[in-house]
Structures are given as C-alpha cells and as structure tokens.
Amino acid sequence: MPASSRRPARLQGRVCRGSRAVADGVLTRAELRSAAWRPLFRDVYADAQLDVTHRTRCAAAAQLVLPPGVVIAGRSAAALYGATTVAHNEPVDVLVPTGQRFGPVSGLAVHVGAIDEVDVIRRQGIPVTTPTRTCWDLAQWLPTEEAVAIVDRLAHKHLVALAPLRASARARVGDRGWKRMVRVADLADAGSESTPESRLRVRIVLARIPTPVTQFVVEHDGRFVARLDLAWPHLRVAVEYDGLWHDDPEQLHRDRRRLNRLLGEDWIVLHVTAKRLREDFDGFLDELRQALRSRSR
Template identity: 65%
Template sequence: MSKAPRRPPQLRGRIFRGSVAVQRGLLTRNDLRSSAWRPLFRDVYADARMRITHRTRCAAVERWLIPAGAAIAGRAAAALYGCATPAPDDPVDVLVPKDSRIGPAAGLRVRHGEIDPDDVVVRAGVRVTGPARTCWDLARWLGVVEAVVVIDRLLARRITDIPALREYALRRAGRRGWRPLLRAVDLADPGAESPQESRTRVRLVLAGLPKPETQWVVADHGRFVARLDLAWPEYKVAVEYDGLWHDDPEQFHRDRRRLNRLLGGEWIVLHLTGKRLREDFDGFLAEVRAALRSRSRSAGHSARA
C-alpha cells in the first residue's frame, strides 16, 4: 500500500513558499511533488484541496513574486475589479518599476514601466493598479477592440467614468500610452451589456459607421415595444447580438441571414451571431451599410456609411 502524502497541519488550506516549508522541516522536496500540493508558480505551492481562482493566484503573486512598488495590472487587475473573467490558470499581468530586475516567469506577464504614486491602490488586500491606470495599460497592451471591451465593463460598474479617464490621459500627454487611452475612451460606452456587444459596436465604428446608441428603447405612444442592443434612431436601423440558443445552429444562422434581408416595417433590425462575428463580419458590415444607406436615401440625408 502506498504511503499517504504528508500534510502538515500548518500548511493545510494555505498557499506557501516551498523553500520556506523545506527550510522549516515541514516538507521535503519529494513531499512537494506529491499529490497533496499544487504548484502555482516557481516555489509557490497551494494545498491541493483548495479551490484556486484567478484572484487566489493574483494574491499569491502580489505577496511573494513581485517587488515593492509593483502591482497586479491589465486584465488581472480588471478581474479583481470584477470586470474580466480570466480562467484560473491564465497568466497574471503585473506592472513593475522600470528599474526592477524581475524578468519573465512561468504564469506571469511582466511589464516594466513608470508608475506614479497614485497609480496603485489596495483592493481586497492586494496591490493593484487603479482604475484609470488599468485602462491606460489595457489601451497600450491590447488592441483597441479588446481594451474597450474591458473599459466598457469598468464604466458600467461605475468603477471609473469617461471624464476621469480623459483627464488622466490628458494629464500625461506626451507619455507613451496617452493617445491609445483617449482613442479607447472615445469608443467606450457604459451601455454595453456583454463583451460581444462591445466588440460588435467598436468594430462597426472602426469600419467607418456612425457610433450607435446602446440599449435604445423603442416605444409606441409611451408603451414599451423593445430595447435594442445597438441603434441608429435617426435611421431606425438596429443591430441585435444573438447567442446560440437554437437547437440547430446552422438553421439559426440561415434564419438570421433571412431576417437581415427583410427591409420592411418601421425598424430594420439586423441580427448578428457569434459565428458571423468571427467568420463573416465583412458580410454583416455590408448589410448594415446597405440598411443605413437605404434609410438615408429615403429620409433625404446622408449617413456616414
């Protein structure tokens, strides 16, 4: 019968430095390789019975792996604000001072940069970049679409607001990152209710379409009719993002394409699925442009489409 792994009570339910546990005689190096312990990072272990989340890993990184003055940053910071949903094993973004010697490490994405005194806050006991600095870094490190996806959620949860982000960028004019942040702020909208809605809206605007209204309510003589994900009320054209709920996904896509060709009624509502967003966005964009142009001609003015 195999011997049960050692589980000293001092380490049960805890995250710890492996080298410290060995130094104190609680475990041996062989013990650390047993099923009782789960390696999180180099020389950082957890009780294998613990539920490890991205937040747990961020706390371990902040406590044991980064120097003073550094902080959890980027997507990891957004996750600590409840505005991103990384997988438990996704790398943890960290921002460290420019003169820090910390280099690449498994499980970490290390970024060096200038850190102002007000760029770091403590949230749930963890040093993390403040909301404005988090948005600044997202705008530098991610493409504009993915940066806006996260910034939309920070705005929706009222963790920050557009004037504060714009002021933060303008106060740092000339420093690397201020223009990308302003660009992301111009595209951001707290009305977005899902990451896919944000991606759809930003990609439409980047393609040259007018910026749509989010969560536009359609009423008839004061009676609620519908709430539309994205809308151009002036042209009565709207976009709805649809998830895959149909029993037959292919039929679902065919049905939505058919509905997109129906240019009747007071509103033209174009339905976008995840598959079309990934694989046929150009085709969908052409449909939106056609709808806006059609309504523009009938209204006797021009849409920037």
C-alpha cells in the same frame, strides 16, 4: 515508490512557499511534488483541493513572489475589479516601476513603466493599479477591441467615468502611449452590457460606420416595446447580438416576440451570432451599410 500525498492541517486550503514548508519540517520536497500540491509559481504551491482562480494566483504572487513596488496590473487588475474574466492558468499581469529590476518569472507577464503613488491601491490586501491606471495599461498592452471591451465593463460598473478618463488622456499629450489611450477612451461606452457587444460595436465603428446608441429603449405611446443592443434611432435600424443563451427556448421565444413588435414599429433589425462575427463579419457589414443607406434616402 510514489511520494506521499500528505496535506498537513496547517496548510490545508492554503498557498505556501515550498522552501519555507520544507525548512519548517512541515513537508518534504518529495511531498511537494506529489498530487497533493499544485505549483503556482517557482517555490509557490497550493493545496490541490483548493479551487485555484486567477484571483488566487494574483494573491499568491503579491504575497510570495512580488518585491515591494511591483503591483498587479492590466487584465489581472481588471479581473480583480470584476470587469473581465481571466483563466486560472493564464499569466498574471504585473507592473514593475521603471528602473527596478524584476523578472522574468514563469507564470507572470512582466511589464515595465512609470508608477505614481496615486496609481496604486490595495484591494483585499493585494496591491493593484487603480481602475483609471488600469485603463491606461490596457490601452497599451492589448488590441484596441479587447481593451475597449474591458474599459466598457469598468465604466458600466461605475469604477471609471468616461468623460474624466477622456480628459485625462488628452491631458497627457506627448506621453508615450497617449494616442492609444485617447482612442480606447473615445471608443468606450458604459452602456455596453457584455464583452461580445462591446467588440461588435468597436468593430462597427472602426469600419467607419456611424457610432450606434447602446441599449436603446423603443417606446410606443409611452409604453415599453423593446431594448436594443445597438441602434441608429433616427433611421430605425438596430443590431442585436445573439449569444449562447439563445439555447434557452423561453429566452429565444421572448426575443422573437420582441423582434415582431419591433418590426411592427417599422424597424430593421439585423442579428449577429458569434460565428458570423468570426467568419463573415464583412458580409454583415455589407448588410448593415445597405440597411442604413436604405433609411437615409
């Protein structure tokens, strides 16, 4: 006989500790295993009608799983700042102070490192690493391309300033991971407006092509012509990332009209799609190098 899908009023739309709900006589263990409840972590359940987001999981971990001193960090911290998106079913990144024992815990990605008091704040009641400390951890835990893309977003949202971040990274010469932080900070650009644009720019720079200007505005006789994702203004060469929003016919029409104006201004504009970035990036690099060479003569 299937378990009752009971949702007591006091727990509706909430996250609870299963053992506490059973001890209080609110639910039975069989009812917790019913379709009415969704397990988030060991002994932590959410009302199945609750829209569980990554933030929900971060809050549940902070309130019901993490011991004092352990904080939300990395991609999860960046998601709480609105600088990236993490799926609801992905592990929550947490940082455990060196010397403190915790984990492993299913549903958590546990990292260990030194934490200073100034590295932690509370955001909507959740203990989380500061944006600056989050950048440091991202640089250590993620591939460079992905870390830079998130640091770009933190900088674009004015949560970190890149000049102090770079200075701070260089001030920690000799600390474990300082070179990775310097690399990520040097590659970051607050002008980037999307994660794909960030990744494209980083891959171009890592291919030893001169760093482009982000969101460059082209004007003619003081009048706006276009704004370009990536540009080498002195050579009049630009790269545009074509995202999924080009399925919108009106947006496609506006973009192509903008491209025509740019061609009238004697620009070379190369377009990159997600498919090309994934499957033929070397071919695109050859085209970009050729375009830059043709304008350098």
